[in-house]
Amino acid sequence: MSHVEYKDKETYLYENAQEKLYHVESHGTSEIWRTFWILTAITVVDILLYFVMPPSMGRNILFIGLGLVKAVLIVGFFMHLKHERTNLILSIVVPTMFIVFFVAWMLYEGNFWSTFNS
Amino acid sequence: MSGHSVATANPTNEWSGGRSPFNVSYGKLMMWFFLLSDAFTFSGLLITYGVHRFSAAGDTSLPWPLPDMVFNHFPFLHGVHLPLFFVSLMTFILIFSSVTMVLAVEAGHRNSKKEVARYMLLTIIGGAAFLGCQAWEWAQFIGDGATLNGNHFALSPEGIKKTEHLGLFGHLHWEVADRISGAPTFSALFFIVTGFHGFHVFSGVVLNVITYINVLKGTYEKRGHYEMVEKVGLYWHFVDLVWVFVFTFFYLI
Numbered sequence: 001m002s003h004v005e006y007k008d009k010e011t012y013l014y015e016n017a018q019e020k021l022y023h024v025e026s027h028g029t030s031e032i033w034r035t036f037w038i039l040t041a042i043t044v045v046d047i048l049l050y051f052v053m054p055p056s057m058g059r060n061i062l063f064i065g066l067g068l069v070k071a072v073l074i075v076g077f078f079m080h081l082k083h084e085r086t087n088l089i090l091s092i093v094v095p096t097m098f099i100v101f102f103v104a105w106m107l108y109e110g111n112f113w114s115t116f117n118s
Numbered sequence: 119m120s121g122h123s124v125a126t127a128n129p130t131n132e133w134s135g136g137r138s139p140f141n142v143s144y145g146k147l148m149m150w151f152f153l154l155s156d157a158f159t160f161s162g163l164l165i166t167y168g169v170h171r172f173s174a175a176g177d178t179s180l181p182w183p184l185p186d187m188v189f190n191h192f193p194f195l196h197g198v199h200l201p202l203f204f205v206s207l208m209t210f211i212l213i214f215s216s217v218t219m220v221l222a223v224e225a226g227h228r229n230s231k232k233e234v235a236r237y238m239l240l241t242i243i244g245g246a247a248f249l250g251c252q253a254w255e256w257a258q259f260i261g262d263g264a265t266l267n268g269n270h271f272a273l274s275p276e277g278i279k280k281t282e283h284l285g286l287f288g289h290l291h292w293e294v295a296d297r298i299s300g301a302p303t304f305s306a307l308f309f310i311v312t313g314f315h316g317f318h319v320f321s322g323v324v325l326n327v328i329t330y331i332n333v334l335k336g337t338y339e340k341r342g343h344y345e346m347v348e349k350v351g352l353y354w355h356f357v358d359l360v361w362v363f364v365f366t367f368f369y370l371i
Contacts, residue, residue, distance in 0.1 A: 029221060029224055032221060032224065033217075040210070043213065050202055067363055067365075067366040070362045074359045074362070078216055078219075078220045078355045079352055079355045080223075084141070088140040088147070088150070091140075091151075095154055098158065099158065099165075103161075106166075110169040113169070113173035114175055115176075
C-alpha cells in the first residue's frame with residue numbers, strides 16, 4: 001500500500017479501516033443451512049400443491065403466502081437484515097408498503113377492466 | 119432514563135459523524151437502497167402482469183393461455199407433458215447458488231481467502247447454469263411460436279378435449295386446429311419480466327466474476343475485509359428473491 005495522507009480521521013475510517021466503524025461477527029453456518037432446507041421444503045410444498053390441488057383462488061393465495069415466507073427468509077437470513085439494527089430494518093421494510101398499496105389499487109382497476117373484456 | 123444506559127451510545131452522538139448510525143458502511147447501505155428501488159421496478163412489472171391476467175379472465179376472443187400447457191418441456195424429453203419440472207430445477211439451482219454466496223460472505227467474515235474463492239466459484243457456476251436454463255426455456259418458447267406481440271397458445275375446443283385426459287408424462291402433440299391466438303400480453307410480459315430478471319442474473323454473474331478475480335488477486339486480503347463480497351452477495355440474493363415471485367406468478371399460478 002502506498003502512503004496516502006488523509007485529511008481527517010473520518011475520511012481515514014470511511015476509506016480504510018471500516019471495521020472500526022462497524023463490526024460484523026460470523027454467526028456460523030448452521031443458520032444458513034437451516035434457511036436453505038426450509039426454502040427447499042417450501043419449494044417442494046409449492047410443487048406438490050401444484051400437482052395435487054386443483055387450481056383455485058385459494059391455491060393462488062396459498063402460493064403467494066408461501067412466496068412471501070420465502071422472501072422473508074431470504075431477506076432476513078441470507079441478506080442478513082434480521083441481524084441489522086432496527087433503524088436499517090425499518091428503512092428498508094417500511095417503504096415496501098408502497099407495493100402493498102399498489103397491489104390493492106391494481107386489483108381494483110383490474111377488476112374494473114375485466115368487465116370491459118367480458 | 120435510568121443509570122444503566124451508560125454503556126449504550128448516546129443517540130445524539132450516533133448521528134454526529136465519525137461512526138455509522140446504521141452500523142453498516144456507506145456502500146452496503148446504498149446497495150440496500152438500490153435494491154429497494156429495484157424491488158419497486160420488479161413489483162411494477164409483476165403487478166402489471168397480474169392486472170393483465172386478472173382482467174383477461176372473462177376474455178373469450180383472446181383468452182389467457184394456460185401456463186401448464188405452455189411451459190411443459192424438459193431437455194431430452196421431447197413431446198412429454200412435464201409442467202413445472204424444468205422451472206423447479208431452475209429454482210433449486212438459484213436457491214443453491216444463494217447458499218454458496220452466503221457461505222462465501224460468512225467465510226469472508228473469517229478472512230478465509232481460500233474458502234471465499236471456492237464458494238464464489240460455485241456461485242458463478244450456479245448463476246451460469248441458471249442463465250443456460252433460461253436461454254433454453256426462451257428457445258422453447260420462441261420455437262413454439264411466441265413473439266413479443268402475439269402467441270397462439272390458447273386452446274380451441276379441440277385442444278381442450280385433447281388435454282382433458284392428459285396426465286403427467288403423457289405424450290402431447292399439437293395440431294394446428296388445437297391452438298388459437300392468446301392474449302398478446304402473455305408472451306410480451308413473459309419476455310419482458312423474465313428477460314429483465316435474466317439480465318439481472320447476468321449482471322450478477324459479471325459482478326461475481328469481477329469479485330472472484332479480486333479475491334484471487336488478494337485485493338480484499340490487503341484491504342483487511344471482504345465487504346465487497348457482502349455487497350455483491352446482497353445483489354445476488356435479491357436476484358434470487360425476485361425469482362421467487364417470478365416462479366410464483368408465471369408458473370405456479
